[in-house]
Amino acid sequence: MQEIMQYIPGNGIFHRIHPITKLIFTVILVILAVMTSDPLLLGFLLVVVFLAAWAGGLGRGLTEQIPLLLVLGVMLVFFTVLTMPAGGVLFPLIPTAVPFIGGGLPVTAGALLFGTILSLRFAVMLFAFQLLVVSTKPAELVTTLRQLKMPIDYTLMFLIALRFIPTLQREGIRISEAQLARGYAPGDGLMGKVRGLRPVILPLILNSLGKADTLGLTIDMRGYRRGKAETGSISVGALDGVVLSAALVLAAGVAAIQIIGL
Template structure:
């Protein structure tokens, strides 16, 4: 399951999605995330799935590479489905467990919220896989630049986000290495959820120590390079919107407007 986490991992490809300005991808993701949680129209969500599928194909990435990011969050989707199924009282009663009633409306809502989580995870994974961490830092800094006027340390926030994203793959690899070392010593990571959790506890302390060592080495390296935050900092590669970025944003806003329109029409029927 650790290998299924690709957050922070950039896969280089010569594709249209990779060549888009990182600000375009961040804005597109933000707009779609808001739309997917606001709109309830089934027709819109069908269009959205097709849109995301086309984006994955244009990225020239394996579909399974994007979808496998959902696997570590399956427990959250199952929990969401269970909570909605057990505690939603509207709809047709399917069966009862003691004082808990499972209804058709509850299961429908649970499935819908689980789908929304899957869309959020897969869309975020596509952004991470097609955008380098440095490009993400620059994009965040550019988009949040107006907040400097109210005293927000924009560059520092963007740098912290980028460092965190770069640390995730390293921590995943370190956790996998520690797990394999424990397996070589005869550790058993099988069994149920409780047993797996208890057996994974011995990995927590060495993983934290490794994280602190990495952070300390990074701090020393940044000090050795005279890093002073965003003071008079220049970018190696300047960001710039192109015609493809304008077209991509137009498509995203068009899909969102169609979704809101369909949602309004369904509510008025």
């Protein structure tokens, strides 16, 4: 399984453009996803992200994250249905034949639509950000953020957070394999996967806290101090112009559709 938020070496389109171009592309997609409430437009933006990933040779890495995203999307829709009853009732989660509580927890059209919009919006933002991270070396990303005058403290926190995501993923896999090697059998199916999470979560949290504490002490012992911002110039090429132009055309098209109300 491909590690989440981990740089993937390559020579695709997104590997060859400047990190600032990728940042602008990601910001445009995030803004469009936030400003758009049309499921069709959000689905279109999601397709655009995947087409861009496949064009840059990074489609496989994003595709492997779809099952996880589907689980998160279903959970988001489910909790939205439970907490936001709006619109006409489609069907109850509890069958009417059940005594006393039959017909409870109604699933409404408004809640289902809103949950779907939230899931699509989350997917667009997540995949757009992941496309930025997997196509940019951490050193280049840090240098670009420093050239944009971002404080070094925020840059350091951003980089550490990115590095912790694949680290937690690997640690969780190791703990799960260790539990299975000791004879733990959570069972098959969905409930088996849920039961298999219980002996993993607590050790994972404790190990993460320990790693964070060790990292903080290491940074302090090495004499971390705030440095000056990078002063190098930002130079872009023709390919950067093509990507930026395509992003601006996409933004203008989505904005026009939103204004016209198609």
